[in-house]
Amino acid sequence: MDSSMAKQKMAVRSISESVYVGMCLKIGTPQQVASRRDTGDIAEMLKNNDVMKNPYTAMMSGSAREGFRLHGTDRDTMYWQNNHRVIWDFSQVQFYNEQENAVILCDSSESPPGFTLLWLPIERANSFVKSAGVRLYGGFYISSSKYREVMLSIVSHKCSCTIHGPCSTGLFYGVVEYDDAHCFVSDFWPPSASSWIGRCQLWPPPHVVNDIVRNGCHFVAIGHKLGNHTNNEWRVSFSQAEYKLVCSMNHTQFLTYGLLKLFLKEIINKGLREEDKLLCSYHMKTTVFWAIQQNTQTHWHPQNILGGFWVCFKLLLKWVYEGVCPNFFIPENNMFLSNIYGEAQKTLFTRLYRLYKTGITLLLHSPSFSFYITNVLCNPRLTICTDEHNLISEVELDKDIFSEIDTNDAIGALDLHKCELYLHTVGQLIGLPLTQYHIVMLQKLTTTIFQRCAFILHNMYSYTGSNKQLYIVDKLSCYMLKLTAKFGYVSDVLYIAMYYYKTFRYREALSVIDFTKVKLARPYLMYKSHVDREMYTEAVGGQSLSTKIREAVAHNISLYNKIFYINELMQEQQSSEQNSWPKLCIPPLILLHMLDFLCSRHVDTIRAQRSLDDLQVLVHHDQGQLVPETFRDISWEILGICQQISGNLQGALYSYQQSLRQYPFNRIQTATIQRIQELHL
Known part of the structure; x- marks a missing residue:
């Protein structure tokens, strides 16, 4: 009997390890996920730095920001105005200069937990906010439904988008779906979420808790379906806090979260109409948060990823049975209240319980997992290597990183003053403790700034400057473009050739073109997914990402x-x-x-x-x-x-x-x- 149990445990462990490897290949290894987060961090720090004096802040949120690159993952971004701040009580007004900031007060007295009305005590808001105002109880409140419509009207002339929940949604580059949420920010932690702080005994660690609380929360433009003021209420959003929580997970916990997302998409919701899909990815995330914090599973490692999944699934099943899904930060906010009850609740529970009785083999119904499970079942003596450094090649990792750099290489510097501010911010960021992914992202963003500066400068003085001015500008532009050639992609040398052509130096341009032809003809050059893996590895394998960009990558x-x-x-x-x-x-x-x-x-x-x-x-x-x-x-x-x-x-x-x-x-x-x-x- 003991021998039989031992064999069973070994089999489960092997299947877990195989699923872990499959999830790493499907969702990402620790290095891939870290590179995705770090490149995004640097891009945001550059854009949202105080030096830039931007009127608004933009923050990526959702699955893409957390590090997922699953098919169908959309790009969620939250925007808020920097001169509008939400407070929870009047005593917090003292922290703001009311001449510079519109201070908004929360009124949660008649709203369900996790929701609130936003009252503008003094009508100091800008015209967009004022146009979304309604009169309630003799006061001026910001209506969430009106605010969504106002923001949609502002962006709709630039792109075709529609309202989806609290967001404006459309297609980015005609392919990737995006959700933009125009919201408000509070620098203070919600009183209704104070119990969460005391609950964090084991997870997350104290420094993460302090960081989360110190950064407050947001308010997105959607009310509770069963609230008294559905069209005017705002939902308290913990997107920033959730990102920090996901980053504090170990990789097995993160992959368990990913496993649940795929389980939802490929098994639970498979074949259902959109209106019948009662569970969403946010419910899965909440399940993982509670499972980790309640310490239901003491160790999260590759050998028991299926154990972690099963713990989360049982917790989800319990919630559906009871009709209560407690929000992780405000447990009194039952996230099932408006749609999982009555017949819908019974149908969902029956569906989930049928899957539960199947046992872990239910994952055989998923195209993402079935191979990794059957592989072990058919080869019981198979040895699984879970060392993430051996799961994907250096070439595949580099391709992933350079793709992320390309995605995040987007700044709004279209005038010299903005370029100057960006360069000043780069100088500040260089002084921070940086990872290799931070450094290479900063390197690429700096070359982008210099490229823009060079052409903006030349355009400014081409027709209005004196000969002396033109000479100085030309020297400066050439110097900046030569810097970009030193630190940017191999292909960035073409900006110099373009500049020489623009300034009638054809022979110099041809000299640069000849030099670039040789570099672009290198047999180990990487351009998007096109690369000779063996030659690339032989030429630049093991070298820094900065060196690889300069020597072996075109874009x-x-x-x-x-x-x-x-x-x-x-x-x-x-x-x-x-x-x-x-x-x-x-x-x-x-x-x-x-x-x-x-x-x-x-x-x-x-x-x-x-x-x-x-x-x-x-x-x-x-x-x-x-x-x-x-x-x-x-x-x-x-x-x-x-x-x-x-x-x-x-x-x-x-x-x-x-x-x-x-x-x-x-x-x-x-x-x-x-x-x-x-x-x-």
Whole structure:
């Protein structure tokens, strides 16, 4: 009997280890998750630093911010105005200058736990907030439903979006769904959540608790469905606190949370209509929080990830049976109250209990887990390695990191003053204790700032400055672009070539282009997912991320539409901007051949024809490796522009027509149609 029990335990342990490995491959290893969080941290610290004096703060929240990159994960962002602050009682007014801040008072007297009305004692708010006001009990209150509509009207002219819960929702880059929540912030911890502090004996650790409490909470624009003031109430949001809690989890706990999210999507909600999906990801997160804090499972490690999952599932089952899901911070807030009761509750419980009786084999119904379970069941002597350093290759990890850097390489510096403030902030951040992911993200953001500075400066003084001013500006711009070439991607050297072309230094530009051609032709170069793994590892394996970026990684060239780069792409930038798009994204080899052609026309016509031929071959025959499908609209467009300049009008017409047939990622269709009309064929 003992031998049988031991074998059973060994089998369960092996299955757990196999599922842990599967979750690492599906959700991310500790290094991958850390890189996702750290790059996001630096981008936010740069944008939201006090030095920037931004009127609002933007904070990513939700699954993407926590480190998940599951298919369908949307991008949640919270925005709040910095000169509006919410207080819980009048004594807290003393901490604010009322000439500079609109102070808003919570009135929770008639609201369910976790919800409140927001009262503006003095109507000092800006016009947007005032337009969302309603009169209640003789006072001026901010209506959540009106505020959602006001904020939607502000952003809807820039993009097509709709209201979803407390958020404006739409598609980012036409593919990724986003939810933007325009909210208010309080620097103070809610009195209704004070019991949470006393509950934190074992988890989270004291420094995390103090950090959470010190940073207060937010208020999102949605009321309780069963409250007395549904259209005017605001929900207390602990998104910032939840992010800190998720970061304080060990990796097994984080993967258990991910496992529950997949369990919900692939098993519980599979085949259900949207209106029948009563449980959501937030319920899963709450389950994990309570399970960890209640210490139901004392050890969370790869060998018992299934044990942790089962503890959470049983807790969820109990909540559905009782019809009570206590909010982690305000337990009196029953998150099942408005939708999981009566017949719906019974149906859900029956569904979950049927799964519960199946035992852990219920995970065999999930495409994410079934392979890892059956693999062990079919190979009982299989040895599972859970060392995260051996789970994915260095190349795959680097690809993931550089993808994150690209996603977070977005700043709003479109004038010199903003650029100066960003550089000042970079100087402050350098003094902080930084991880390798922080450092490389900061490195890339700095090169982006310098690139913008160089072209903004030149545009400012090209037509208005004296010769001496122009000389100084030119030296400074060249110096900044050379710095970006030292610290940025291999492809960032093309900004120098573009600048030389813009300033009529064609031979110097061609010298830079020749140098860049050699670097971009390196057999170990990584461009998006295109890389020779063995050669990359041999060339830069084990080196720092900063070195890899400089020596072995190429990326798209971004031309921001509010900054003028070269004449030949002005129409495309104008079209893109008119269609509410921030920039053109161009594959590096496409821009290299274009610049080679444009410069060679002035000094070597044979070379110009050769570069045009190379461009044509690349656009016509690349299989998505060097010209990703997403950027084929601009690639065909650039080929057409070069053909038109060379006098090949029929070829240009064909290229422009092909550009119109591609996915309109860069939103340049208006320019393409104009160019076709200008051909006069």
